[in-house]
Amino acid sequence: MDAMTENKPARVVVIGLASCFGCQLQITNVERHLLDILGQVDLRYWQLTSSDPMPEEFDVAVVEGAATTEEAVETLSAARARARWVIAIGACAVTGGIPAMAAPGFEERAAAVYGEAAPEACGALRAPAPVGSVIAVDYEVRCCPIDPLDFADTLQRVLRGSNKSVPTSTLCGECKRNERGCFYGRETLCLGLVTRAGCGARCPDLGRPCNGCAGLSPDANVASARAVATRSGVDPARLDKALELFNTVDPSLAPKG
Amino acid sequence: MLYRVIDAAELPALVAAFMERYEVIAPVRSGRSFAFEAVGSFDEIVLDYPTTITSPKKYVLPPRETLFRFDAEANEVTDYVEAVTPRVIFGVHACDINALNSLDRVFRDARYPDPYYEARRDATMVVGISCTPSEGCFCHLMDADEARTGYDLFLQDIGGRYLVSIGSVEAANVLEGACNPREATDEDRIAFRRATRRRQASFNPEIPDIQEVPMLMDAFHSDPFWEELGGRCLSCTACSSVCPTCYCFDIRDTLDPDGVHGRRERTWDACTSPQFAVVAGGHNFRADGRNRVRHRMYHKLNGFLATHDRNLCVGCGRCVYACKADISPIEVLRFFERKGAENAD
Numbered sequence: 001m002d003a004m005t006e007n008k009p010a011r012v013v014v015i016g017l018a019s020c021f022g023c024q025l026q027i028t029n030v031e032r033h034l035l036d037i038l039g040q041v042d043l044r045y046w047q048l049t050s051s052d053p054m055p056e057e058f059d060v061a062v063v064e065g066a067a068t069t070e071e072a073v074e075t076l077s078a079a080r081a082r083a084r085w086v087i088a089i090g091a092c093a094v095t096g097g098i099p100a101m102a103a104p105g106f107e108e109r110a111a112a113v114y115g116e117a118a119p120e121a122c123g124a125l126r127a128p129a130p131v132g133s134v135i136a137v138d139y140e141v142r143c144c145p146i147d148p149l150d151f152a153d154t155l156q157r158v159l160r161g162s163n164k165s166v167p168t169s170t171l172c173g174e175c176k177r178n179e180r181g182c183f184y185g186r187e188t189l190c191l192g193l194v195t196r197a198g199c200g201a202r203c204p205d206l207g208r209p210c211n212g213c214a215g216l217s218p219d220a221n222v223a224s225a226r227a228v229a230t231r232s233g234v235d236p237a238r239l240d241k242a243l244e245l246f247n248t249v250d251p252s253l254a255p256k257g
Numbered sequence: 258m259l260y261r262v263i264d265a266a267e268l269p270a271l272v273a274a275f276m277e278r279y280e281v282i283a284p285v286r287s288g289r290s291f292a293f294e295a296v297g298s299f300d301e302i303v304l305d306y307p308t309t310i311t312s313p314k315k316y317v318l319p320p321r322e323t324l325f326r327f328d329a330e331a332n333e334v335t336d337y338v339e340a341v342t343p344r345v346i347f348g349v350h351a352c353d354i355n356a357l358n359s360l361d362r363v364f365r366d367a368r369y370p371d372p373y374y375e376a377r378r379d380a381t382m383v384v385g386i387s388c389t390p391s392e393g394c395f396c397h398l399m400d401a402d403e404a405r406t407g408y409d410l411f412l413q414d415i416g417g418r419y420l421v422s423i424g425s426v427e428a429a430n431v432l433e434g435a436c437n438p439r440e441a442t443d444e445d446r447i448a449f450r451r452a453t454r455r456r457q458a459s460f461n462p463e464i465p466d467i468q469e470v471p472m473l474m475d476a477f478h479s480d481p482f483w484e485e486l487g488g489r490c491l492s493c494t495a496c497s498s499v500c501p502t503c504y505c506f507d508i509r510d511t512l513d514p515d516g517v518h519g520r521r522e523r524t525w526d527a528c529t530s531p532q533f534a535v536v537a538g539g540h541n542f543r544a545d546g547r548n549r550v551r552h553r554m555y556h557k558l559n560g561f562l563a564t565h566d567r568n569l570c571v572g573c574g575r576c577v578y579a580c581k582a583d584i585s586p587i588e589v590l591r592f593f594e595r596k597g598a599e600n601a602d
Contacts, residue, residue, distance in 0.1 A: 156514075172494075177498045180310070217492065221491050221492065224582050
């Protein structure tokens with residue numbers, strides 16, 4: 001019997017894998033609501049705040065970062081075995097993010113950096129991968145970094161058992177709701193064409209093209225987006241290249257055949 | 258309908274008179290385009306704007322609105338009454354007035370009136386203005402190039418002066434108080450006819466005028482064209498974000514971070530959103546771009562007409578620019594033109 005079914009506060013652990021830890025920091029970045037949020041859970045472990053070891057029992061595992069070592073894989077497997085719910089937060093955990101840029105030809109890359117053997121402190125290196133490719137993930141909080149209120153909302157869904165559907169539409173609809181013109185009219189590359197909506201298109205709203213940190217939508221039409229780029233005077237190869245920042249290991253971008 | 262004529266130089270006084278009692282919304286420059294926004298003076302208004310990125314729809318059906326608030330612990334609901342700002346939307350094109358009229362058909366349906374919409378609509382006056390069609394405009398093909406009802410005033414530019422159609426007593430009083438409206442003369446009426454002809458002659462001739470579009474939609478329901486058109490859909494929903502008549506919405510509960518209080522919210526939804534037709538159990542009735550885009554075009558060019566005797570599409574052309582994948586009703590009209598040419602061979 002876990003805490004959640006006994007009507008006690010859910011026991012939560014926060015795990016940090018390969019990442020800048022910025023998304024964990026973002027959780028604390030809503031001072032106005034932080035005590036409200038922490039008051040609803042029984043926080044059992046958080047590497048950022050305490051050196052206590054991960055406990056044996058908990059209900060919710062919040063994971064930031066990509067899996068880049070065998071030890072990380074073991075940590076994830078252990079978390080999955082214990083947690084009723086796993087929440088992946090941030091681009092590194094959700095899409096592999098920046099760490100996963102090293103995934104293609106990883107052994108050669110590691111050898112080029114470390115020579116024959118990486119220092120022991122690195123752990124047993126493996127090709128960086130998103131959390132969801134190692135263990136089953138129940139909820140995702142996207143973007144680099146995460147929006148703390150998006151995290152709070154996702155945590156509420158976990159605590160309440162909400163099955164609210166998460167749209168997979170791409171970004172331009174939100175951009176138009178902000179009444180913004182299109183970068184493609186200015187021959188400027190923007191990944192909003194294929195990137196999952198949900199962030200409110202805030203970068204384009206601030207005058208910066210989307211860099212795809214929310215990850216490729218499962219409904220992304222990359223072929224059509226390449227055609228849009230070509231028609232707009234943007235080399236489609238630049239679109240492919242830009243997608244590598246956060247989407248290198250997205251299976252839908254893998255070479256076919 | 259009552260008609261009067263005012264000089265163009267009297268417009269600032271008219272706007273100022275509205276500002277005394279109402280929030281005035283008008284087209285203003287926004288980046289490289291235009292947008293309807295609240296204005297503080299006549300000088301901000303760009304009356305000869307070609308089009309705006311989104312339409313005045315946002316003032317009667319906001320992209321996100323709270324329907325009520327709740328307390329999950331006490332299990333209580335608080336009816337949410339938003340203070341509706343009395344507004345004048347100044348400088349609305351005929352297509353957008355026709356679009357508001359279509360939204361009225363839906364949200365003011367006597368059987369299921371929508372109180373949130375009605376409150377806003379009742380507090381909103383509309384001042385229309387004549388326009389010159391831009392490249393993407395095809396309102397004339399959708400029978401939406403003239404606004405016959407649905408405005409408080411309509412200003413037809415007849416060269417240095419405006420022929421004003423008066424649609425409400427409230428607006429007539431403001432007009433009367435702010436300007437020196439005079440009876441229209443024969444000369445004014447001739448100038449009006451000229452202006453109308455000039456507008457009619459300015460439409461982009463590349464956009465084909467197709468007869469019997471609703472019938473053709475049914476006849477070519479299974480044509481491979483829909484795969485070609487929908488196959489390039491980016492699933493972004495920009496089309497419906499800019500559309501003056503897309504009225505589908507989703508309703509969601511959102512908890513505050515305290516986990517106790519929350520809001521039931523209505524947000525714009527779109528049939529081009531991949532999850533739009535997902536039902537309990539997970540089945541998606543329109544799982545791909547072909548089905549979603551075809552459905553959208555059917556509602557715009559066929560379905561609404563069957564129920565309400567008017568095209569839902571008003572030919573404003575916004576989606577023509579907003580859709581990066583070149584999907585718009587114009588592409589459907591072009592398809593019918595090609596089919597007609599093939600059949601004639």
